Amino acid sequence: HNEFLRFSQRTYYLDSLTCIDDPFDFCVGAVNVKTGNVLGEMLHRALIGQNVFYALVRLEPRTPKESFMFQGPARFEKDGHGQTVLRFRGQVTIPYPEGNLFPAPDLATTFTAGPDSVLDPFLWVQAMDTPEAPDAVMKGEAEQVVSSAAEVFSYRYEIPGNPDQHAPVFEYTNHTQGGQFRLDSLSWVSFTNSRESKLKPGKHDTVTFSGFGVWDKNDVQTDSVLVNVQVSTAPKGQYVSIQIGAAVVSNVNTKPADIEQVRP
Structure with a gap:
């Protein structure tokens, strides 16, 4: 969806948002079939696309091009309605080198990143597999x-x-x-x-x-x-x-x- 991305001093308008699974690096995890918990954390690699990121790649050629490694807790569970639920809270923290350029909200000009800058993209998923309900x-x-x-x-x-x-x-x-x-x-x-x-x-x-x-x-x-x-x-x-x-x-x-x- 089109959205506003708000920081303390700047606001960006996001559009053309996509999130695509990395076709060369599949999601990895081991599940305890008794508890439904993914052992350790689940790793899900994905490619994010939106206008700010496209501007970043255009304006700062040093931007890494590999997929994001979203990692975090995940579990499968059965609820009181008979639904099988997958819950995943993935995040990745990416250090952003001091001196690198980052797009301004106009996506044409830039500002220079200061020390200790990071990007914190995340991927949260709650998916449900439900029985059919033909009479609903x-x-x-x-x-x-x-x-x-x-x-x-x-x-x-x-x-x-x-x-x-x-x-x-x-x-x-x-x-x-x-x-x-x-x-x-x-x-x-x-x-x-x-x-x-x-x-x-x-x-x-x-x-x-x-x-x-x-x-x-x-x-x-x-x-x-x-x-x-x-x-x-x-x-x-x-x-x-x-x-x-x-x-x-x-x-x-x-x-x-x-x-x-x-x-x-």
Whole structure:
């Protein structure tokens, strides 16, 4: 998602964010099958891409080009809803040599790094494998929501586990962009529960889905546009993520201000 990266004296606007597994160095770990804990720490190598990093590589040729070695505790666990959960908290601390250049927020000019400078990229993962829920339906809506990147949007959804028996609905308006999306077909759906969920079996507080539909902006319609959405209604973790056209056409989310709220 597009986001603001805030430091004490400077703020950067991040876009074009990607995170790709290193194809030549696979994730490594040994799991205790009795406890679910990864022995020691898990090592996951990945390549991060975003506009600030691209500017860094362009403006400071001495920047290392290898993948990041995210390392940290990881475990598999089974929760009360029958979900298998993977939790991983990976981080890497990279010393940044004194005298090296770093992009300014305009991504065109630079400043010079001082002594004891470091970069601290991290990769946090919480993934769930859930039983199928063909009878489930989640619906809701919200108006004039402000994303963490200060875009105003509205949305409405009614998503079934079995689209053959219940027609799916998803509508999204980005008021800041002046664009609208309407779902035509649902290609994948998953219903899950947050780890703190107290709902009864068969009930869910989170829906994640993908599909295709029409994007309309400036009276120009584009068909067969991909959409990826996650909506969490959990009391302690309400969240929405919407990506249109692989997040290139439009993307919003409501990232919590306190990062501790999403620590896996």
